[in-house]
Amino acid sequence: MTGGADPGRRRFLTRASLLAGLAVTAGPLAACTRTQPGTGAPRDDGGLLAELRRQGFVRVGFAGEAPYGFQDGGELAGEAPTLHREIFTALGVRELRSTLTEFGALIPGLLAGRFDVVSAGMSITPERCAKVLFSEPEFVSPTALMVRAGNPKGVGDLASCAATGATVGVLTAAVEASYAKAAGVPDDAVKTLARQQDGLDALLAGRIDAFALTAISLRWLARTNRDAAVEVTEPFVPVVGGVRQLGAGGAVFRSGATGLRDAFNRELLRITGAPDRFVELVGRYGFTDREVPPRTLRTADLCAG
Structure with a gap:
């Protein structure tokens, strides 16, 4: 998110208050508690996977951002739900019960117990790692720009946006805002947008x-708006504080869910370790072997910044 992400996706939380009234629930909430009795603190989660197996479903939060996690004809679709369904099925949990919410409300909703996993292709960042647990990377995707046809400003990355005085659109709670700031784009030249389609419309x-x-x-957005007079630049890797931002995303768990996260990682690495299998599962959403995370890219390093 990127898209509300990203793609990754890929977002900084800005308001922890976006909880009540934002979620549209596509499945019933489980009544079980996932905190230590009397304290409200996350419990040791060694038994959570067994609990999910017994109840037969896992509650996932998503943000309606294609191609990461969205509804297609009433069905939960996209990169993250597809991978997560495959993984949880292998773990003995066959059903994903989904809750749609705004991207900025995903982590607050997870921490409040509205769902068990965020299934939205969320970017792994140090700020988020301080609040939650991430899986190992599910995908990598560099940043790009969507511009009007012919690229009238002649921009190719965020540094060139700063140099030409271009106004840059980013999604609410998106990491791209921090990338723009690091590249020298003035705050008043960064416009926040709620949805991917809003970005395309603002551009036109x-x-x-x-x-x-x-x-x-952006490739997905262009694909689903074929008649729009826009184009997508060549991808680039932003740099923040001298560190390249690879745009890696993953599943998100509460801080106590180490057992569930570790079991999830074992199955995830079976998929990302076999690029053909990865593409077989999520190629329909525009993911290729270029988006397969390298084995050397670890969440611990991404969390360290």
Whole structure:
């Protein structure tokens, strides 16, 4: 998110208050508690997977951001739900019960117990790692810009946006805002948008000069708006504080869910360790072997910054 992400996806939490009234639940909530009695603290989660197996479903939160996690004809679709369904099925949990919410409300909703896993292709960042547990990377996707056809400003990355005075659109709670700031784009030249489609519409209306998001998200947006007079630049890797931002995303768990996270990782690495299998599962959403995370890319390093 990128897209509300990203693609990754890929977002900083800005308001922990976006909880009540934002979620649209596509499945009933489980009544079981996942905190230590009398304390409210996350419990040791060695038994959570067994609990999920007994009840037969896992509750997942998603943000309606294609191609990461969205509804297609009433069905939960996208990269993250597809991988997560495969993984949880292998773990003996066959059903994903989904809750749709705004991207910025996903982590607060997870921490409040509205769901067990965030299934939205969320970017792994140090700020988020301080609040939650991430799986190992599910995918990598560099950043790109969507611009009007012909690229009138001649921009190719965020540094060139800063140099030309371009106005840049980013999604609410998205990491791309921090990338733009690090590249020297002034705060008043960064416009926040709620949805991917809002970014494309703002671009066509001339309210922004470029829309920054993960390359995979922008390719999908262009694909689903084939008649729009826009184009997507070549991907680039932003740099923040001298560190390259690879745009890796993963599943998100509460801090106590180490047992569930570890079991999830074992199955995830079976998929990402076999690029053909990865593409077989999520190629329909525009993911290729270029989005397979390298074995050397670890969540612990991404969390360390």
